[in-house]
Each structure stands twice: as structure tokens, then as C-alpha cells.
Amino acid sequence: MRKIAGAAVLTAVEMRAAEAGAFDRGDDAVAMMQRAGHACAAAVGRLSAGAEVLVLCGPGNNGGDGYVIAASLAAAGQPVRVAALGAPNTDTAVQARTGWHRPVEALGEAFPAPVLVDALFGIGISCPLDDTVVAALSRLGEAARLTIAVDLPSGVDSDSGARLGCPAPVDLTLALGALKPAHLLQPAAALCGTVRLLDIGVDASATAQVIGPPTLPEPGPQSHKFNRGMVAVVRGRMAGAAELCATAAMHAGAGYVALLGASMPGAPHALVRRRLDDEALADRRIAALVVGPGLGRDDDMRALVERALASEHALVIDGDALHLVTPEQLRTRGGQIILTPHAGEFEALFGRSDGSKLDRARAAANASGATVVFKGPDTVIAAPDGRTRLAPAANNWLSTAGSGDVLAGAIASCLAAGLDPLAAAAAGVWLHGEAARRCGAAFIADDLARALTQARAALT
Ligand SMILES: NC(=O)C1=CN([C@@H]2O[C@H](COP(=O)(O)OP(=O)(O)OC[C@H]3O[C@@H](n4cnc5c(N)ncnc54)[C@H](O)[C@@H]3O)[C@@H](O)[C@H]2O)[C@@H](O)CC1
Ligand SMILES: [K+]
Structure with a gap:
């Protein structure tokens, strides 16, 4: 069982292809399900500390995992019961069912237990859950002290994170073989509780990964303020937003940060103030230019x-500036560009579209040729070459004014340090999340910007 930082994220189709690849190399489905079930049982056994476990088994292979878990716990002497939603209907699950030699209760009539293991549905759910199933899950979940989902909480769409039914949140989700988008995308991510990854012997390499602690360049004896990375931030109508962004860039590690345009009294002394003119904009030492925080949307x-x-x-385009560009214009301009839209800015720039947040971010990166940081409680980063990074759940107190300006500054700092746009965006998101974790609760964006120093120090 391991933490999810850096883990591959696979769609249902990619997961099935990864499993098929393992079978092509001589593995078989029954053995894989045994590994998955035993790995889950080991975790459940440790966490339940001898309390009775109720395993809910669905009709597919997620249910098959459930029978293996129950049999494994019983063999270890743990009190365990099984309740099922019908008989297993895959060969592998039928095989797993033969290993369970005790009664199987009907889901709707099952008596609760202190530990509930949800193995009803995983990546194979295809339509919303029946109300009776949701009611049984809620009843048994509420009565349990600890709820654990196998692969996914039942009732979420694996690829989009949409709810298929209204399942209650679980305490722990044991992802099998790889993370799935639903572990990271809302609303499903909020239902997963803590997510841990279990190895089941599939090669889960993927273009999508969970963001983990980045590797950032450390200053050495040759370092000076300019080669550490110079960031310039364009000041627009609201000086505060640009100053927050510039402050964040300094605390994230940039060697030199310039605010182009008049500043307000009280900005940090280390912030270099320059006139916003052609000469300042053309300064060749600028390694990342931020435009957009507090900009305004008028013709000027x-x-x-x-x-x-x-x-x-290299550009970081944020906030109001996202309303003043088009994907075609960005594609024509080329070069290194990072866009940091929240949902409203994303829609203004790329229009409404169906599909998961992952699909939409990928399509936007493809259309604009830019690296897109689609912000929110489930930030997705997509590069034009198809690589994507998904942020693990962050501190919900980040939903505060100025938080986005701080993120743009952190990303610009990492871009100026020489990281490629995808790595810079991922590093900035990680630093932002780590700073928020350190701030705790009810912090303001100024605190967050300053806490980037501690987040950055945690990497050294
Ligand atoms: N070798 C394998 O195939 C492995 C599979 N694994 C497990 O298998 C899972 C995927 O198995 P499946 O593809 O069988 O899919 P699931 O077990 O997630 O669900 C598919 C079954 O649910 C039914 N179903 C779908 N939506 C429903 C709804 N709304 N109401 C009622 N029934 C519904 C389908 O008809 C089908 O019988 C993974 O999530 C994982 O837990 C793991 O054991 C790893 C190995
Ligand atoms: K499940």
C-alpha cells in the first residue's frame, strides 16, 4: 500500500489494456484477482484491528475482489461476513466466489458491521445505481466505524468523476494497480476519503500522473539573482493582485522579481519596481513574464x-488576460505559454464542451498549443503533447481571494528557474498546495504567498 504522489492515472480503457498486457505476458486474471484481493485484505485486516468486517460484493470483478478479500480475512481468523448484489457474472468472479465457503446475505437485508468493505462496483459501472442499492450502501456505511472502498467508491464514473447515484463518502479507497481519474476529479474525489495505491502486477505507465514533490534547481556557488530566474509581472488596473503574484514568485524561489507598473506602498522591499514601457518589457533577462492578475479587460x-x-x-497568462486572447492567437504565437484558468475563465477561452475535466484540459492544450492549468478543487494540467498531471486533494481553504494570483507567481518562478512548462506548472501547483497545508485554516493569500518559502524549503 503506498501513497499516490507520482502514481500513474489510467482511464478504464487504459486500465483494461494494461491488464490485457499483463495477460499477454503470461499472467492470468484469476491470479491477478487473488493478488488484488489479498493486498486489500492485508490492508483491511491491519485497519480493522480484529473488528467484524462486512464485505459487499457486486456482480462483476470488483465483487470478485470482494470474495477474495472475505476469504483471505476468514483464513486469517478475522470475523467477516459477505452480502451480495446477485450472483457473480464474470468467469473470474465466479472463480473467486468458489473460495468463499460461508453464507452470502442479500444486500438489502444485510446486518451492519463496524468495518464495511465496498466491493460492489469499480471501473465497470455503466449507469446510475438503483436507489435501493444507494439506500443499502448508506445504511451500512452510516452504521460502520470504518468504510473502505475497493478500487473506487461504488457509484462514481471512473473516467469523469461524475456521480452515478449518490453514494456516501468512504474513509479509505484502495486503488488497484493505478489511480483512476475519479480518485482525483470532483465530485468523486471528495467521496474517496484517503486514497492509497495497491500493486497488483500490472505495468501502469501512463501519460497522466498524480503531482508529487517536484525537483527544483538549488542555488550553487555560481548562482546570482538573474540566473536563479527573473520573473516580471505586468501590473494592470488592480495593483494588489499583481503584487501578490510577484510576492509569491519571490517566495517560491525566483532570484529577481520585477513589477512592471506603479506599485502600492507596502509591497516587499525586495520587489523591483519598474516603469511599464517597451524597454522593460523587452528586457532579455526576463525568464518568465506574467500577465493577467488584476489586469482589467478594457481596450488598453x-x-x-x-x-x-x-x-x-515565456509567458504565464492568468485572470483577466484569459478573456483577451484566443486559442488560435496563442497557437500562432507559440513559444512557452502557461494558461491558468479557473472554470469560468476556461469556458470563456475555450467554450463549453462535454467530456471530463481531463478531456477538456487536453483538448484546450491541443487547441492553444499552450500548457493549460485548469484550476479548481481538482486541478488538471495538460501539455500540448498530451502529457497530463492531476493534483491530489488540497486544503479547501485555498478558496480565498488572491489564491490564483499566488499560484500564477509560483508557476512563473518555476518556469523562470528553467523547468519545462508542464513541470513548472506541476511544481507551482505542488508548492501552492504545500503552502496551503502549512497555513492550516482561514489564511489569506498574503500568508499563502509567504508560506511558499517553507514549502520550497521542504524540498531541499
Ligand atoms: N483481472 C481483472 O479483470 C481485474 C479486475 N479488477 C477489479 O475489477 C473491477 C472491474 O471489473 P468489471 O469490469 O467486472 O466491472 P465492475 O465489477 O466494476 O462492474 C461491472 C458489473 O456491474 C454491472 N453494472 C454496471 N453498472 C451497474 C449499475 N448501475 N447497477 C447494477 N449493475 C451494474 C455490470 O453489468 C457488470 O456486471 C475493477 O474495478 C477492479 O476492482 C481487479 O481485481 C484487478 C484484476
Ligand atoms: K467499490
Whole structure:
């Protein structure tokens, strides 16, 4: 059982292909299910500390895992019962069922137990759960002290994270072989509780990964303020947002940060103030230019965004600037560009579309040629080459004014340090999440920007 940082994230189709690849190499489905079930049982056994376990088994292979878990716990002397939603209907699950030699209760009539293991449905759920199933899950979940989902909480769509029924949250989800998008995308992610990964012997390499602690360059004897990475932030109508962004860039490790445009009294002394003119914008030492925080959306600001696009700098485009560009314009401009839209900005720039947040971020990166950081409680980063990174659940207190300005600054700092746009975006999201974790509760964006120093120090 391991933590999820850096883990591969596979869609249902990719997961089945990974399993098929293992079978092609001589593995078989029954052996794989035994490994999955025994790995789950070991975790359940440790966590239940001898309390009675009720395992709920569905009709497919998720249910098959459940029978193996129950049999394994029984063999270890743990009190365990099984309740099922019908008979197993796959060869592998039928085989797993033969290993359980005790009664099987009907789901709707099952008596609760202190530990509930949900092995009703995993990646194979295809339509919303019946109300009677949701009612049974809720009743048994509420009565349990500890609820554990096998692979996924039953009633969520594996690829999109949508609810299929209204399941209650579980305490722990044991992801089998790889993470699935639903472990990270809302609303499903909030139902998963703590997520841990179990190895079941499949090769789970993928273009999508969970963001983990980044590797960032450390200063050495040759370092000076400019080669540590110079960030410039364009000040628009609201100076505060640009100053927050610039402050965040400094605390995330940039060697030199310039605010282009008039600052307000009280900004950090280390922040370099420069006039916003062509000479400042053309400064070749700028390694990342941020435009958008507190910018405004009038014609003057549109012209300013165009001047930023006309520069040769690597760009972080945030906030209002996302309303003043088009995907085609960005694709034509090329070069290193990171976009940091929240849901409203994303829709304004890329329009409404169906599909999961992962699909939408990938399509946006493809359309714009930029790296897209689709922000929210389930941030997804997509690069134009198809690689994606998904953020683990972060501190919900991040839903505060200025939090996005801080993120843009953190990302710009990592871009200026020489990381490629995908790595820089992922590093910035990690630093932002770690800073928020350290801040605890009810912090403001100024605290968050300062806490980036501690988040950065945690990596050294
Ligand atoms: N070798 C394998 O195939 C392995 C499979 N694994 C497990 O197998 C799971 C996937 O198994 P399956 O593909 O069989 O899928 P599931 O077991 O998730 O569910 C599919 C079954 O549920 C039924 N179903 C779907 N939606 C329903 C609904 N709303 N109401 C009632 N019934 C519904 C389907 O008709 C089918 O019988 C994974 O999540 C994982 O837990 C693991 O054991 C690893 C190995
Ligand atoms: K499940």
C-alpha cells in the first residue's frame, strides 16, 4: 500500500489494456484477482484491528475482489461476513466466489458491521445505481466505524468523476494497480476519503500522473539573482493582485522579481519596481513574464496583452488576460505559454464542451498549443503533447481571494528557474498546495504567498 504522489492515472480503457498486457505476458486474471484481493485484505485486516468486517460484493470483478478479500480475512481468523448484489457474472468472479465457503446475505437485508468493505462496483459501472442499492450502501456505511472502498467508491464514473447515484463518502479507497481519474476529479474525489495505491502486477505507465514533490534547481556557488530566474509581472488596473503574484514568485524561489507598473506602498522591499514601457518589457533577462492578475479587460489592457504576446518571453497568462486572447492567437504565437484558468475563465477561452475535466484540459492544450492549468478543487494540467498531471486533494481553504494570483507567481518562478512548462506548472501547483497545508485554516493569500518559502524549503 503506498501513497499516490507520482502514481500513474489510467482511464478504464487504459486500465483494461494494461491488464490485457499483463495477460499477454503470461499472467492470468484469476491470479491477478487473488493478488488484488489479498493486498486489500492485508490492508483491511491491519485497519480493522480484529473488528467484524462486512464485505459487499457486486456482480462483476470488483465483487470478485470482494470474495477474495472475505476469504483471505476468514483464513486469517478475522470475523467477516459477505452480502451480495446477485450472483457473480464474470468467469473470474465466479472463480473467486468458489473460495468463499460461508453464507452470502442479500444486500438489502444485510446486518451492519463496524468495518464495511465496498466491493460492489469499480471501473465497470455503466449507469446510475438503483436507489435501493444507494439506500443499502448508506445504511451500512452510516452504521460502520470504518468504510473502505475497493478500487473506487461504488457509484462514481471512473473516467469523469461524475456521480452515478449518490453514494456516501468512504474513509479509505484502495486503488488497484493505478489511480483512476475519479480518485482525483470532483465530485468523486471528495467521496474517496484517503486514497492509497495497491500493486497488483500490472505495468501502469501512463501519460497522466498524480503531482508529487517536484525537483527544483538549488542555488550553487555560481548562482546570482538573474540566473536563479527573473520573473516580471505586468501590473494592470488592480495593483494588489499583481503584487501578490510577484510576492509569491519571490517566495517560491525566483532570484529577481520585477513589477512592471506603479506599485502600492507596502509591497516587499525586495520587489523591483519598474516603469511599464517597451524597454522593460523587452528586457532579455526576463525568464518568465506574467500577465493577467488584476489586469482589467478594457481596450488598453487588451493592447497590453498583445505587447506581452509580441515579446519573446515565456509567458504565464492568468485572470483577466484569459478573456483577451484566443486559442488560435496563442497557437500562432507559440513559444512557452502557461494558461491558468479557473472554470469560468476556461469556458470563456475555450467554450463549453462535454467530456471530463481531463478531456477538456487536453483538448484546450491541443487547441492553444499552450500548457493549460485548469484550476479548481481538482486541478488538471495538460501539455500540448498530451502529457497530463492531476493534483491530489488540497486544503479547501485555498478558496480565498488572491489564491490564483499566488499560484500564477509560483508557476512563473518555476518556469523562470528553467523547468519545462508542464513541470513548472506541476511544481507551482505542488508548492501552492504545500503552502496551503502549512497555513492550516482561514489564511489569506498574503500568508499563502509567504508560506511558499517553507514549502520550497521542504524540498531541499
Ligand atoms: N483481472 C481483472 O479483470 C481485474 C479486475 N479488477 C477489479 O475489477 C473491477 C472491474 O471489473 P468489471 O469490469 O467486472 O466491472 P465492475 O465489477 O466494476 O462492474 C461491472 C458489473 O456491474 C454491472 N453494472 C454496471 N453498472 C451497474 C449499475 N448501475 N447497477 C447494477 N449493475 C451494474 C455490470 O453489468 C457488470 O456486471 C475493477 O474495478 C477492479 O476492482 C481487479 O481485481 C484487478 C484484476
Ligand atoms: K467499490
